[in-house]
Amino acid sequence: MKYFISFLLIFFSVSVLASSFYSKLLKEAALKNNFKQISVVNKKFDKKKSSLGKKFFHDTMLSFNSDMSCGTCHLTKFSSADGLPNAVGVGGEGEGIDRMFSDGEIVPRNTLPLWGRGSKDFNTLFWDGKITQVDGEIISQLGLLTKNYASMDNEYEIIQDFYQDPLISAVHLPFVEIRELVADDEEVTEVLKKESIDTAMNVFYDLTERIKKDSDYTKEIKEIYNLEVDQIEFFVVADAIAHFIRDEFAIKETIFSDFVFNDGKLNDDAIRGGLLFYGKAKCSSCHSGTLFSDLDFHSIPYPQVGFGKNGFGVDYGRFNVTYDPDDLYKFRTPPLINVEFTKPYSHSGSVFDLKEAIRYHFDPLKNLDLQNISDLERVEMYKKLKISGQNINQIPYLDENELDQLVEFLKTLSFK
Ligand code: HEC
Numbered sequence: 511m512k513y514f515i516s517f518l519l520i521f522f523s524v525s526v527l528a529s530s531f532y533s534k535l536l537k538e539a540a541l542k543n544n545f546k547q548i549s550v551v552n553k554k555f556d557k558k559k560s561s562l563g564k565k566f567f568h569d570t571m572l573s574f575n576s577d578m579s580c581g582t583c584h585l586t587k588f589s590s591a592d593g594l595p596n597a598v599g600v601g602g603e604g605e606g607i608d609r610m611f612s613d614g615e616i617v618p619r620n621t622l623p624l625w626g627r628g629s630k631d632f633n634t635l636f637w638d639g640k641i642t643q644v645d646g647e648i649i650s651q652l653g654l655l656t657k658n659y660a661s662m663d664n665e666y667e668i669i670q671d672f673y674q675d676p677l678i679s680a681v682h683l684p685f686v687e688i689r690e691l692v693a694d695d696e697e698v699t700e701v702l703k704k705e706s707i708d709t710a711m712n713v714f715y716d717l718t719e720r721i722k723k724d725s726d727y728t729k730e731i732k733e734i735y736n737l738e739v740d741q742i743e744f745f746v747v748a749d750a751i752a753h754f755i756r757d758e759f760a761i762k763e764t765i766f767s768d769f770v771f772n773d774g775k776l777n778d779d780a781i782r783g784g785l786l787f788y789g790k791a792k793c794s795s796c797h798s799g800t801l802f803s804d805l806d807f808h809s810i811p812y813p814q815v816g817f818g819k820n821g822f823g824v825d826y827g828r829f830n831v832t833y834d835p836d837d838l839y840k841f842r843t844p845p846l847i848n849v850e851f852t853k854p855y856s857h858s859g860s861v862f863d864l865k866e867a868i869r870y871h872f873d874p875l876k877n878l879d880l881q882n883i884s885d886l887e888r889v890e891m892y893k894k895l896k897i898s899g900q901n902i903n904q905i906p907y908l909d910e911n912e913l914d915q916l917v918e919f920l921k922t923l924s925f926k
Pocket residue numbers: 567578579580581582583584597598599600617619620621622623624627634635636637638680681684685689690691751
């Protein structure tokens with residue numbers, strides 16, 4: 511009996527030692543991969559501007575057809591996304607799954623959550639990076655947007671923020687995105703489709719006029735921005751919403767950050783999953799930093815569902831922005847904060863299960879019903895496989911147990 515007790519004691523102390531050894535390794539791996547304290551990453555915001563931005567975010571008056579708002583697709587109950595494979599825009603009714611059965615126009619991408627999108631150095635926005643900041647300069651499809659403002663005869667202080675903050679540019683885009691907040695009817699969109707800066711400016715102008723007629727808004731804008739009614743421009747809306755995003759969707763302490771920087775505990779599977787993530791499985795070569803994204807573009811052979819940005823079940827991803835054939839089928843690495851709650855996954859929302867979302871990175875054929883997919887889908891898959899071949903090869907085979915451990919780890923990236 512005595513021997514048995516000593517054996518038990520030794521056994522437990524060895525396993526406690528091993529577990530604290532693995533904990534230490536994981537903390538070191540995270541720090542080496544640029545994982546920082548939450549407080550260092552979040553950007554400052556102004557509480558009053560944020561509270562005005564919150565009103566704009568939820569105001570249907572600010573959609574061209576007055577039937578929806580940012581909050582229709584970025585919902586608290588779906589962790590700032592909408593729970594749908596593809597977003598349902600103008601004309602849709604209800605929230606979440608209800609929208610799929612309404613007559614709304616389909617936006618051919620999966621709604622991105624907003625966590626950390628207002629943080630420092632978050633310089634690449636949207637699945638295809640249609641807003642980027644390179645060497646300080648903001649590049650967008652409305653390329654002339656910043657320059658247009660620059661040439662405007664004014665000296666507003668917030669213009670400075672606009673030059674420096676890609677989020678403010680990003681917030682402009684949904685307002686002029688066909689199907690998202692502008693109906694796909696010929697009259698309005700023929701010109702918008704050409705991505706004419708003038709038409710976008712006309713939409714912004716029209717929306718600004720609506721604000722100018724609302725005495726509650728004009729009073730608040732005067733108070734916060736010190737602008738008279740005739741001085742109000744659309745960037746006030748974008749700036750206030752950007753402050754709201756920085757506030758409402760700031761990164762908070764996660765189970766993992768609490769583990770790395772405080773004395774938070776992880777279970778053994780999460781620790782092993784974390785070591786896989788930073789080690790053998792090489793996830794951190796793309797999902798790096800505090801938000802778990804290198805903000806760069808890669809191709810992962812996810813199946814495409816829905817109409818696709820390029821129509822008929824095709825989405826060329828980054829290529830749509832650069833027209834560089836090397837960018838075909840590449841998408842910005844998605845950040846993984848709260849990933850447990852932001853399903854479905856991938857740019858087209860084609861995967862509902864977190865474990866399978868990981869598996870597609872190295873075994874994309876496992877879940878494909880090769881008998882029942884269309885010829886086009888199969889041909890598209892061949893192309894993606896060729897382009898993502900290197901990425902697939904980089905990740906070794908992971909067995910079910912390892913995949914479960916990775917999922918356990920990803921769950922620690924949720925807020926505490
Ligand atoms: C119809 C649903 C819908 C509405 C309405 C909507 N969004 Fe989105 N949002 C999306 C989708 C879909 C994406 C991903 C689009 C893409 O990347 O091509 C997205 C992406 C974003 C992003 C980029 C996030 C990232 O990770 O880069 C921001 C910021 C954003 N939306 C803010 C807003 C704001 C602000 C409004 C209101 C002006 C708004 N959205 C209205 C569906 C919507």
